[in-house]
Amino acid sequence: MSENAMPLPYEVQEMSTTEARKHLPDLVNMAAYGHVTTVLTRDGRRLARIVPEEDAWVYSPAWQEKLREAEADLAAGRVRRFDSDDEFLGHLQAIDDEAGG
Structure with missing residues (x-):
């Protein structure tokens, strides 16, 4: 962890x-x-x-699993870099829209 x-x-x-x-x-x-x-x-x-x-949420099993997944992605180089804050925020908005948020 x-x-x-x-x-x-x-x-x-x-x-x-x-x-x-x-x-x-x-x-x-x-x-x-x-x-x-x-x-x-x-x-x-x-x-x-x-x-x-x-x-306390940080120690929940669900959060710990997400953290392990994120650390594995980082270790494997599965990352995406953004040229600007606006590009990053737009990407997050698109993910939220796809999820129905």
């Missing part, structure tokens, strides 16, 4: 589970109101995350 899976801006911090136990109310508030994700670690190994609710 890409390390940049979450949309910016966001803040990610790491904290041991021992330390997190001492600060759980603060960590929850930081996630809920400060848009901060905390990665919980034990012996330097990442175990879990406290994630703002608005970012």
